[in-house]
Amino acid sequence: MEKIEREGVSVEEEEEEEAEASVEIWKYIFGFVEMAVVKCAIELGIAEAIEKHGRPMTLSEISSAIGCDPSLLKRIMRFLVRRKIFKPVTNGYSQTPLSRRFIREGKQSMAALLLLESSPVMLAPWHSLSARVMANGRPSFQNTHGEDVWRFAAANLDHSNLINEGMACDTKLVIPVIIRSCSEAFDGVESVVDVGGGNGSAMRILLEALPSIRAMNFDLPHVIAQAPPCDGLQHVAGNMFESVPEADAVFLKWVLHDWSDEECIEILKKCREGVSKEKGRVVIVEAVIEEEEEGSKLADVGVVLDMVMMAHTNFGKERTLKEWEYVIKTAGFSSFTVKPIHAVQSVILTFY
Numbered sequence: 001m002e003k004i005e006r007e008g009v010s011v012e013e014e015e016e017e018e019a020e021a022s023v024e025i026w027k028y029i030f031g032f033v034e035m036a037v038v039k040c041a042i043e044l045g046i047a048e049a050i051e052k053h054g055r056p057m058t059l060s061e062i063s064s065a066i067g068c069d070p071s072l073l074k075r076i077m078r079f080l081v082r083r084k085i086f087k088p089v090t091n092g093y094s095q096t097p098l099s100r101r102f103i104r105e106g107k108q109s110m111a112a113l114l115l116l117e118s119s120p121v122m123l124a125p126w127h128s129l130s131a132r133v134m135a136n137g138r139p140s141f142q143n144t145h146g147e148d149v150w151r152f153a154a155a156n157l158d159h160s161n162l163i164n165e166g167m168a169c170d171t172k173l174v175i176p177v178i179i180r181s182c183s184e185a186f187d188g189v190e191s192v193v194d195v196g197g198g199n200g201s202a203m204r205i206l207l208e209a210l211p212s213i214r215a216m217n218f219d220l221p222h223v224i225a226q227a228p229p230c231d232g233l234q235h236v237a238g239n240m241f242e243s244v245p246e247a248d249a250v251f252l253k254w255v256l257h258d259w260s261d262e263e264c265i266e267i268l269k270k271c272r273e274g275v276s277k278e279k280g281r282v283v284i285v286e287a288v289i290e291e292e293e294e295g296s297k298l299a300d301v302g303v304v305l306d307m308v309m310m311a312h313t314n315f316g317k318e319r320t321l322k323e324w325e326y327v328i329k330t331a332g333f334s335s336f337t338v339k340p341i342h343a344v345q346s347v348i349l350t351f352y
Contacts, residue, residue, distance in 0.1 A: 037079050038102065039118045042111045044068060046077075046086075047095065047102045056094040109169060116166030117308075121145070121152070121159055125311045132310065139314040148314055154222045161226055167254060168201040174253070174285065174343045175205040182339050182347045185283045186210060186249065193218050193247040195240050195271065196255035199227045203251075207232050216245055240267050244274040253285035254345070257305070260315035261327055268331035268350075277352050284328075284348035288338055289320045301344045324348060 009017075041047065049065040050057050059077065063070040077093060080086050085102075086093045104111045116122060125140035132140040141149050153160035178185060186192065186206070191214040194203050200217035207215050207230070214234075217227060221237040229235075236245050241263075244250060250271040256264045271282045287302035302318050309316035319327070321338065328336050333350040340346045 034083065035114070035118050037076060038085070038114060040076060041080060041085070042102050042104070042115060044076075045104075046080075047099045047106075048104065050086075050093065050095050051100070051103055051106075056089045056092045058092040062093070108173060110173075111169070112162070112165040113167075113169040116162050119159070119162060121156075122312060129307075129311055140311045142314065149312055150220070154220065157222065157226065160222060164198040164223060164226070167198050170344075171198075171201040171253065172205065174341075174345060175202050176209075177341050177343055178285065178347055179206070179209045181341050185281075185347055185349060186213070188279050189248040189281075190214060191247040192216070192249040192251055193236070193245045193274070194251045194253070195219075195244055195267075196252065198223060200230060200233055200235060202253060203233050204230050214247075216247060218245055240270055242270070244270045246274045246276075248275065248280055250275055250280075250282045251285075252282065256284060256327070257286055257309055257318055258313045258316040260317075261323070261330075263315070264327045265331045268328065268333070272332055272352075280352070282333070282350040284324075284350065285345045286324075286348065287318045287344055288324060288340075288346045288348070289318050291320060296340070298344050305344070 044066050046062060046066065049062055053061065053065070057065070059070055059074055062077075063073050066073075077086060080099075081088050081093070085096060085099050087096050100106055101108050101110045102114070103109055125144045128140045128143050131137050131143065139148065141152070145152050147155075149163075153163055190212075192203070192206065193216040194200070195218050197203060197217040197219055203215040203217050206213065211232065215232060216234045216236050217224070218236045218238060218240070219227070220239065224235045224237040227235050238245070240255075252267075252271070256267065259267065268282065275281060287305055289302050289306065290299050306318040309318060324338070325336070328348070328350055334352060336348055336350045338346050338348050
């Protein structure tokens with residue numbers, strides 16, 4: 001067949017794109033289904049049942065263990081197998097590395113984060129995203145719930161705890177990676193304060209690796225009131241826009257992306273006031289958006305997170321390297337380094 005060029009695209013190329021679009025469109029029409037079915041699997045405790053069993057389970061065994069309708073469960077499992085969440089074996093199903101991440105108490109669990117993002121509170125703002133993008137549009141979360149996510153959480157402790165548990169999921173995975181591959185973040189540090197540290201997960205993990213460090217977990221009063229006690233860890237209530245406890249190092253993980261540039265600069269200035277010029281540092285753990293589309297396998301997650309910030313915060317965003325440079329240097333730091341790690345985030349070390 002003779003190729004006919006039309007605006008630089010051959011007929012064959014156009015037909016291939018049309019065929020691909022006819023398939024891809026369904027991914028967007030029913031995009032919510034994957035999240036909803038995985039949430040169902042978490043709530044049913046399917047992965048826990050197989051893990052507790054210690055070997056693959058038949059449909060009947062899973063059904064009996066979790067007390068559900070076997071005919072409906074079969075359809076759920078078919079869906080999850082198609083997405084390689086569970087693995088089909090003779091007359092049954094076995095775990096995969098992905099399914100183990102949905103075990104609520106698992107070492108690599110991401111269940112709480114999925115339950116947070118799929119909660120009615122966090123899903124509702126997405127319906128007003130287009131209104132947010134319009135000129136003079138109101139923040140989606142505030143438009144939906146009447147106040148920003150932080151005031152809402154302070155007034156709704158169940159949701160506040162859901163946020164802290166969700167953040168702790170990622171923390172449990174990322175902190176060991178930082179300790180292994182970016183040890184310079186804590187070299188020579190005798191004290192560290194985790195600003196916006198939630199339930200204290202990051203500092204508990206750090207203390208296990210570096211028990212001699214004096215660790216503080218700093219967050220809003222309603223968060224600290226719910227934080228579990230831990231030997232060697234001091235929980236401190238306060239507001240990072242007012243002051244930050246003094247320490248050799250300030251640790252900020254997934255905090256700055258919640259705020260505008262101006263607010264980040266204000267936060268970083270308070271952090272800078274709290275660390276000593278001699279050996280002090282601010283350790284930022286955030287995504288660095290790559291300018292090019294091609295990147296690591298996790299690079300696209302940063303772009304997705306940017307949309308999450310648009311839906312869930314007033315002016316938060318994920319930042320490119322140039323945007324991080326503006327925020328950090330305007331806050332008064334002379335320089336900074338960025339070290340990629342095997343995670344969605346990179347480690348950004350600031351220097352006086």
